[in-house]
Amino acid sequence: MQPERKNICADVVIVGGGTAGCLAAITIKELEPMAQVVIVEKAHINRSGCLAAGMNAINAYLNPGETPESFTRYVRYDAMGLLREDLVLSAARRLNDVVRKVEELGLPIQKNADGTYTPRGRWNIKINGENLKPLLARAVQERGAQVLNRVVATNYLLDREGRAAGVMGFGVRDGCFYSIKAKAVICATGGAAGIYHPHHPVDGHHKTWYSPFNTGAGYAMGIRASAEMTSFEMRFIALRTKDVICPTGTLALGFKAPQVNSLARRYMTTDFTHQGGEGAPTCLRLYGYLREIKEGRGPCYMDTRHLTPERVRELKESYLDMYPGIVLYWAANKIDPGKEPIELSGTEPYVMGGHCQAGYWIDRKRQTTIEGLYACGDVAGGYPFKFVSGCWAEGTIAGESALEYIKEERGGLGPSPVGEDLSLQLDREVERVFSPWFRQVRGESGVKPWEMEERIQTIMDDYAGGISSYYELSENRLVIAQEKLDRLVAQVKYLVAADFHELMKAHEVIDRLAVARVLVAHLRHRKETRWPGFQSRIDYPERDDLHWLKFVNSRMNQEGRIEIIERPYEQLVSGERYLPR
Amino acid sequence: MGLWIEESKCFGCGSCVQVCPGDLLYLTAPKKVAIREQRECWDCMACVKSCAHGALLTKLPYTIADYGATIRPFLGEGWIKWVCRDQEGREEEFLLPR
Structure with a gap:
């Protein structure tokens, strides 16, 4: 009954072959073609991660006249004055180069007559990115990185000095146990969806905006290894088109559609003028919508009724590169966006570091608090407003840093990355990983992964600010969430999995539980409202810079308790921090 | 979905x-x-x-969409064509670079 073991050695192992992981791999292989790079990919690299369906714009680009400093000022304003300016600046310096790099790999970018990129907004350019993920995957494979498709990463290997020494996991298709030993590890798994009840609880269970297959594995692996995490409490709740949960940036920036309530009043323009109106910080655009709904002036819409038939056609073309489901939805329901406005909805909350800033606490080189472990993309914290190009930029930094670390600290590239015997860790992980499957094989009854998933989502929705309570938070309810989640930890041993697909689902739910516990600890600790809408504390409704202009970080100790650590904010770019930039 | x-x-x-x-x-x-x-x-x-x-x-959940419309992609070298069809069989075609 013991699974077959497959052991692989590499210089660098990258966990996740998505947006950030691909650029990390490409960077390393271009700098050092002889480097052994292995990507552990839970799905198949051709269509894995957030870009599976494509993308219609690059939303972090320095159009003419902008600088890394002006970008950082804007992102600071959008993040309500708290972020890691060092991380934003260092990535911003690379944004335009990395976009050009991906254009060279084959990405069609829309251009003006003079050859410059066509802007869609201040930080945005238009692309035809339906094929973006296959392009990146091809570039990774052409450069000789090894891709382990359908291998689910479950934990890090650590050496006796506590340094990252590789990754462990299992094959969804072959049922084998994998250990990939390496001199440096880059985590690029993406963030976590499925922590809260979904917007569509029944037959649209996975009709989420964020990929439902991003289940927080990278966070959970870091939490279990006692890595320091930051800013989980800055949840991301997207304001999207109702039902198909389609991004609204395309409507707002590309087609100049304002938010209106059921009385056709432009509430962002009129009520949030001093904070930027229609262009107010992302969390306030959700907050404004929620206020209209709560006070009885909903539903709310993006008003597209000014669009001519030609512009409606352009809008559909734009969505086909990223979210074709909405074009089908309009056809099915006979909706003409030129004649009726597009109804809005909030999504379920997500934990992610690409729009908001939940993730590993990293230094400027993207090293986590574990030596030899780097993080980039949605799993890396402190740097919001990354989007696709920011994840690419961060992937290049992590790739360069991992290579530099190997050369300076680990004796350079080459064989035998880990000298010591790690078999005890491997044996323990086989037992932990396969136990839901062993349990089923032994004929024991237990808890199915979907049952525990729905239990976690119900707890989070009821007590930790889900969609059913306008995402609002209060101490008394968060305490209950914490108690209920803590109790679930003892239930994990009852999980059963009939096959390796279900075993993957079991680990997704184990990882979501780890993320949910850290999230609730962070939500409890921040006793102010820093990000209205994303993090509205009804018991602490104001922003409180005197006490809370700082990061809430955490680390799980050896006993499994979550310890909170506060870290100071550092302003590097001069200027006002809250007014529109 | x-x-x-x-x-x-x-x-x-x-x-x-x-x-x-x-x-x-x-x-x-x-x-x-x-x-x-x-x-x-x-x-x-x-x-x-x-x-x-x-x-x-792709099929939309019936909770959010009427029955009968379809969308179909056709892929070529450097292009993608989408054909969207409503319940009455009216088609819209879109040709995009990729």
């Missing part, structure tokens, strides 16, 4: 099984594709685009 599977068009090549990011598809004994759970589909259309025989189509 979910998936319409037209079994008569499926030759069991497995390209959709290979690419589905959720590991949701598998081949049955007579070599036909099947989906584990309709509600677990993300509607990314990776499988629909991968099928050379047009055997797969």
